[in-house]
Amino acid sequence: MAIKVYGSMISTATLRVLVCLAEKDLHFELIYVDLASGEQKKPHILSTNPFGQIPVFEDGDVKLMESRAIMQYIARTYVNKGTDLISNDLKKAAEQSMWMEVESQKFEPATTRLVWELCMKRLLFGEKEDEAVVNELEKKLGCLLDVYEARMTESKYLGGDSFSMADLYHVPVIKFLMGTKTKKLFDARPHVSAWVADILSRPSCLKAFCGCPY
Numbered sequence: 390m391a392i393k394v395y396g397s398m399i400s401t402a403t404l405r406v407l408v409c410l411a412e413k414d415l416h417f418e419l420i421y422v423d424l425a426s427g428e429q430k431k432p433h434i435l436s437t438n439p440f441g442q443i444p445v446f447e448d449g450d451v452k453l454m455e456s457r458a459i460m461q462y463i464a465r466t467y468v469n470k471g472t473d474l475i476s477n478d479l480k481k482a483a484e485q486s487m488w489m490e491v492e493s494q495k496f497e498p499a500t501t502r503l504v505w506e507l508c509m510k511r512l513l514f515g516e517k518e519d520e521a522v523v524n525e526l527e528k529k530l531g532c533l534l535d536v537y538e539a540r541m542t543e544s545k546y547l548g549g550d551s552f553s554m555a556d557l558y559h560v561p562v563i564k565f566l567m568g569t570k571t572k573k574l575f576d577a578r579p580h581v582s583a584w585v586a587d588i589l590s591r592p593s594c595l596k597a598f599c600g601c602p603y
């Protein structure tokens with residue numbers, strides 16, 4: 390039975406799942422959910438995601454919400470397809486898992502509002518960003534990227550020497566921010582900048598973002 394993703398190309402959480410499916414070379418059907426009209430609060434989404442958010446994922450009788458949990462399901466279920474995203478080696482997997490947590494607990498909170506201010510407000514409502522808010526958020530993101538820069542002086546990717554789920558988690562938000570003035574924070578840090586160029590040039594990223602406004 391075909392994999393189905395209910396989501397939207399302007400949703401970073403949906404795109405996170407789409408880049409994962411592309412890394413695993415899996416076919417899927419994308420069923421468009423219109424965020425602007427509040428379709429995510431309709432019963433066909435609420436039945437799987439009681440919070441009324443996208444993406445919602447179906448693989449036969451498996452129905453899931455939360456993009457990162459969906460990606461872990463995909464990586465573990467389709468372990469023999471495409472890129473290995475989670476190591477079989479316990480120590481390496483623990484290192485990857487640590488940086489996956491950094492993404493969810495630190496990078497996501499530091500960037501969600503930036504994506505809202507610099508991308509979504511204009512796209513959905515034609516509104517300009519709040520500059521004071523953006524400046525404050527950029528300061529926080531700069532401190533976090535200093536930690537990433539230090540990490541990547543000792544290892545090519547966040548989770549170790551090979552590309553992993555830890556890097557993949559970051560792709561959609563970084564891709565969106567590359568089209569904004571916040572790009573300068575990534576460009577100013579040579580190791581971070583090389584990492585961004587590397588992860589955004591992966592075929593999975595080019596494939597998943599085809600038709601995306603960012």
Ligand SMILES: N[C@@H](CCC(=O)N[C@@H](CS)C(=O)NCC(=O)O)C(=O)O
Nearest residue numbers: 400401402429442443444455456457
């Ligand atoms: N932690 C969730 C976040 C899901 C989320 O925030 N989805 C947004 C789109 S990126 C959404 O559905 N927003 C509409 C709403 O909250 O009503 C995940 O990673 O799947």
